[in-house]
Amino acid sequence: MMKLDFLTLFPEMFEGVLHSSILKKAQEKEAVEFRCVNFRDYSTNKHSSVDDYPYxxxxxxxxxxxxxxxxxxxxxxxxxxxxxxxxxxxQGERFTQRKAEELANEEHLIFICGHYEGYDERIREHIVTDEISIGDYVLTGGELGAMVIADSVVRLIPGVLGNTTSKIEDSFSTGLLEHPHYTRPAEFRGLKVPNVLLSGNHAHIEEWRTKQSFKRTLERRPDLLEDYTLNKKEEKWMQQIKDEMNQEN
Incomplete structure (x- = not known):
């Protein structure tokens, strides 16, 4: 069982997130244990204060x-x-799917959720193993970031998701954005599902989905392709996609 501890001044912020949806089911399956710890309880100051003026x-x-x-x-x-x-x-490393996959292999994670202007540097230097940011913006505290990371990591624990292939095919897990999805009805308000998905030919469907992943990544996140190594078949597909995009423009 993985253990996740959240050191926070506002443990009540976690109630809804940790007891809903996949995170709730993960606990019911005994795949993970969550604990919210108010680090104010550890203060030895007579006023139970946890912060001070900066030198x-x-x-x-x-x-x-x-x-x-x-x-x-x-x-x-x-x-x-x-x-x-x-x-x-x-100031931390930007959180990615690769980092989520790395953390999902751990037995115990402790998240330090700060508030105020910052941390005493000795915390960063002597007890922290990872500094993580969920994006290039500033929040009022670390709680929301910790929840985001927890959700991303816990769903990767074996047995948590009902469909074991879901996490493999997720956007970023393959290095590409995920392909489009469709469900019934086959036609809605005159809008039709691509014929290939109705064909029953799994090889053609898989090829279509892969091409769509390349196209969507090229259109929306071309930076992801900078570190992606194309095989010969994929190089051919990519050229076809670029030609089609040029014709559309």
Missing amino acids: GGGAGMVLAPQPIFDAVDDLVSKSENKPRVILLCP
Whole structure:
């Protein structure tokens, strides 16, 4: 069972997310265990404060090291495995599907969700194994980022998703964006499902889907193709797609 601990000043923020949809089912299947820990409970300050003014002056307050160090030490001491300690931070590595797949192989993850102006640098330097950002923008705290990462990681745990091929075919898992999907009816308001999907020819369907993935990636995220190695068949498809796109323009 994977364990995910969230160190946060606002544990109530996690209630709806952790007890709904796939994350709820993952817990029911005993594939994962979630714990929300208020690191204010570890403060030794008489006012239970967790932040202080920054040395050298400046705007905002900085999270102090003592409550977070003690909280992480406590969780690590109770862990059967050495956990990855993840700091949610705008300066961190940008979160990707590849990172989600990497983290899904771990037994224990600890997320540090900060607030205020930032963290005491000693937290970053001495207890954190990963710094992660979910995008190039700033949120009021790390909670939403931790929820995003948790959702992305937990769905990759074996047995969590009903269809085991879903996670393999997801956008980014193959290095490409996912192909279009259709369902019944075959015609809706005069809009028809592509004939190939109704043909029953699985080889043709698979080829169509792969070509559509290439086309969608080329149109929307051409940067993903920079690190993608095309085989000879795919090179031919890509040229066909480019020719078709040029004709459309």
